[in-house]
Amino acid sequence: MAATRQQIQKELDSLLEPQRFRDYCPNGLQVEGRSEINLVVSGVTASLALIEAAIAAEADMVLVHHGYFWKGEPQEVVGMKKRRLALLLENDINLFAYHLPLDAHPELGNNAQLGKMLGFEQERCIGRPGETALVAIGQAAGKLSHAGMLELLAEKLQRQALGIQGSTDAIERVAWCTGAAQNYIDLAVEAGVDAFITGEISEQTFHVAKETGLHFFSAGHHATERYGVQAVGEYLADKFSLSHRFIDIDNPV
Ligand SMILES: [Zn+2]
Known part of the structure; x- marks a missing residue:
């Protein structure tokens, strides 16, 4: 089974109600990828390592707690930010991020x-x-x-x-x-x-x-913070009969 990006976006936005929060980053679809979703990969942070693992798993979307575009960060798409975004865009993978609404x-x-x-x-x-x-x-x-x-x-x-x-x-x-x-x-x-x-x-x-x-x-x-994205990933998998895999990129902090 599959869902469309729009269906997922609508479901997540009604589940997590990002409009109720004053947050430090945009909540929801942060980077647009392909329109059909079969496999959801969840993880804590949209690091380069998580994106690489999601590509290897052939994910259609990545769901994270810590996404991009934080208030006060430099706006230029250079260096680390360029590499992360390029990898997502080249592979047509959607990035959904929910910060405070997921807490x-x-x-x-x-x-x-x-x-x-x-x-x-x-x-x-x-x-x-x-x-x-x-x-x-x-x-x-x-x-x-x-x-x-x-x-x-x-x-x-x-x-x-x-x-x-x-x-x-x-x-x-x-x-x-x-x-x-x-x-x-x-x-x-x-x-x-x-x-x-x-x-x-x-x-x-x-x-x-x-x-x-x-x-x-x-x-x-x-x-x-490993457990919210997993619960929401499972929720999506149940709701739309999708596959979901949590990928833990270990972080000692
Ligand atoms: Zn956090």
Whole structure:
């Protein structure tokens, strides 16, 4: 079975509702390719390596969380950007990218999928005034020690997380946000949770965690954002009877 590019675009735009977000990049079809879609390749970032792998797999479209044309980046199509775009265009492959809409989707999104995988019960999402509420708040499955949370993250993400020990013996209430959300640590503190799990850490994150007693876990930007595109890729495959393959281009960050 196959779908047209227009059918996919319409489906993704109604599923992920990009018009609701103020984002740093265009969400949706970023690079137009052939009109008939049989194989969807999903991946975290539209890197050269992912495009090469998609070409080898004979994909008709690539679906990613991190696409191109970020606010503030140089607009010239030169160097790295030229090579990536040339490869897509020469091979007539469509590139669909959804950033914040993919983080936030209540079922298929990165946060929802990560929470589900870690056994967290999501209650609500919080954010700064005027911004999308992207930090999920909820309950861990039972009581976990700091070491227990590190074990859970290693088991589920196949990657060792970096943990900053907090002041409570047990972790029950949790906040989580995939990717580089370390600067939302104050929201987690205000929410009164025991732990905050995100993808990255900054120098000052250590001090905030120490001085507020919050358990903090940096589990990998790439590692925590592998699950939204996979869920959406599977959704498309079901909806249109397409083939879908997630290609993990490993990234230690
Ligand atoms: Zn990200």
